[in-house]
Amino acid sequence: MSRYDWLLFLHVTGAFLVIGGAVMAGVFNFSALRTERPSDVVVFFRFARVAVAAIGVGMVLTLGFGLWLVHDVGYGWGETWIVLALVLWVASNALGGIGGNRERKVRELAERLTAEGDAPSPELSARLRDPVWLAVSWGSGIAAIAILALMIWKPGA
Amino acid sequence: MVSLVRPESWNFPLFLHVLGGALLVGAIGATVVIAIRAPALRRLLVRTIGFLVLPAWLLMRIGGEWVNSREDIPGSPAWLGVGYSVGDGGLVLLVITALIAWWGLRHPDRRWPVRAVASISGIYLIALFVAMWAMTTKPE
Numbered sequence: 001m002s003r004y005d006w007l008l009f010l011h012v013t014g015a016f017l018v019i020g021g022a023v024m025a026g027v028f029n030f031s032a033l034r035t036e037r038p039s040d041v042v043v044f045f046r047f048a049r050v051a052v053a054a055i056g057v058g059m060v061l062t063l064g065f066g067l068w069l070v071h072d073v074g075y076g077w078g079e080t081w082i083v084l085a086l087v088l089w090v091a092s093n094a095l096g097g098i099g100g101n102r103e104r105k106v107r108e109l110a111e112r113l114t115a116e117g118d119a120p121s122p123e124l125s126a127r128l129r130d131p132v133w134l135a136v137s138w139g140s141g142i143a144a145i146a147i148l149a150l151m152i153w154k155p156g157a
Numbered sequence: 158m159v160s161l162v163r164p165e166s167w168n169f170p171l172f173l174h175v176l177g178g179a180l181l182v183g184a185i186g187a188t189v190v191i192a193i194r195a196p197a198l199r200r201l202l203v204r205t206i207g208f209l210v211l212p213a214w215l216l217m218r219i220g221g222e223w224v225n226s227r228e229d230i231p232g233s234p235a236w237l238g239v240g241y242s243v244g245d246g247g248l249v250l251l252v253i254t255a256l257i258a259w260w261g262l263r264h265p266d267r268r269w270p271v272r273a274v275a276s277i278s279g280i281y282l283i284a285l286f287v288a289m290w291a292m293t294t295k296p297e
Contacts, residue, residue, distance in 0.1 A: 005294035012293050013286070016179045023183025024190065027209065031201055043195060050190050051183075145176065152172045 007069045014061025015148060018092075021054030022141035029103075029137060033128050036120040038113035041128065045107040052100060062147075063089060080156025085147050092143035099137035102130070170223035177217030178289065184209040185282045188254075192275035199262040202274060206255045214251055218244050236291040243288035250281050 025048050032044035069075075070082060106127045113121050127133070163171070188210060191202050221244060230237060254277045261270025 001294050001296055009290055009293045012175075012289060015175075016182050016286075016289060019176070019179035020183030020186055023180055023209070023213075024187040027184075027187040027205060047190050047194060050186070054186065148176060148179070149172060152168050152175065 004069070004072060007065050007072060010061055011065035011069055014058045014063075014065060015144075015151070017054045017058025018062060018144050019058075019141075019148065021051045021058060022144055024048070024051035024054065025137070026141065036125070037118055038110040038121060038124055039118050041110040041124065042107060042114055045103060045110065048103065055096065059089070059093060075157070079154075081150045081154045084155075085150045088143045088147045088150070092140050092147070095136050095140035095143065099133060099140055102133045102136070106133075164227075167224055167227050170220050170227060172220070173216055174220030174224055177213055177215070177220050178285070180213035181210065181217050182282065182285055184213045185278050185285065188278045189275055189282060192271050192278065196268065196271040197265075199258070199265065199271065202271070203255070203258045203262050206251070206258055206274075210251060211255065214244075214248060218248070234295065235297070236295045239291035240288050243284045247281055247284065250277055254278060254281075 028044045028048040028051065032041045035041055035044070066085070070077065075082060106124070109121075109124055109127065113119070113124060184205060188202065188205050191198055191205060195201075221240065225237075254274050257270045257277075258274050261267060261274070264270070
């Protein structure tokens with residue numbers, strides 16, 4: 001196998017970890033939305049840490065081996081699809097970071113409510129259904145899928 | 158280097174195939190996490206398999222067959238055989254996993270169904286990465 005083959009495999013592995021991790025996070029966040037008890041919310045948000053780890057590793061692999069591939073194949077650094085992919089990579093990371101920060105605060109609230117009797121809380125429900133937080137979290141995943149589309153169609157190549 | 162000179166008409170089916178594969182990895186990953194970390198959440202396990210794993214498999218498989226019909230690959234290369242084995246063999250495993258998970262939901266006193274779901278899903282997750290390695294590197 002050539003160096004190109006290995007670089008492509010590791011790059012695609014990263015992409016699978018990012019999108020797969022986003023799917024896992026989606027499952028756990030959606031499950032948290034459907035629960036009332038704070039302790040259940042805590043459980044789902046703890047599961048989401050596995051997804052966050054997969055996304056983090058995947059982001060590093062996609063960028064590192066993606067840049068190496070661009071250099072190895074000889075694509076131009078200014079080609080439309082490469083520039084757009086890098087912009088979306090930054091956007092996806094930024095949105096994921098903002099979403100993750102809000103998620104941590106909701107988890108901390110759920111942990112406090114669990115310690116105080118584990119009763120359903122309107123404040124927790126409202127924070128879980130916050131449309132801004134949901135848009136940011138889902139936007140991060142959509143940006144990752146858009147990068148996948150760019151990698152396949154390669155507009156401007 | 159086929160991906161570098163790919164005709165335009167292959168792009169959409171390839172996108173569906175890769176997207177389906179990535180969604181499948183995430184759905185199977187979620188199944189493994191739920192089965193290992195929260196074996197009591199059996200309804201969620203069944204729903205994840207039924208509403209996410211199986212549709213993702215279908216998307217991956219339809220996209221794969223579509224792109225294969227466009228590519229018209231000569232002969233039967235080993236990498237394609239690995240892809241078909243993991244794809245089609247995977248459906249058998251996934252249906253068995255779904256049935257075990259459903260049986261486990263009906264019998265909450267039994268612990269083995271959730272363990273079986275975790276084991277089979279974990280093995281299939283590894284198989285998916287092996288298939289991905291074969292599909293991207295295309296060894297002779």
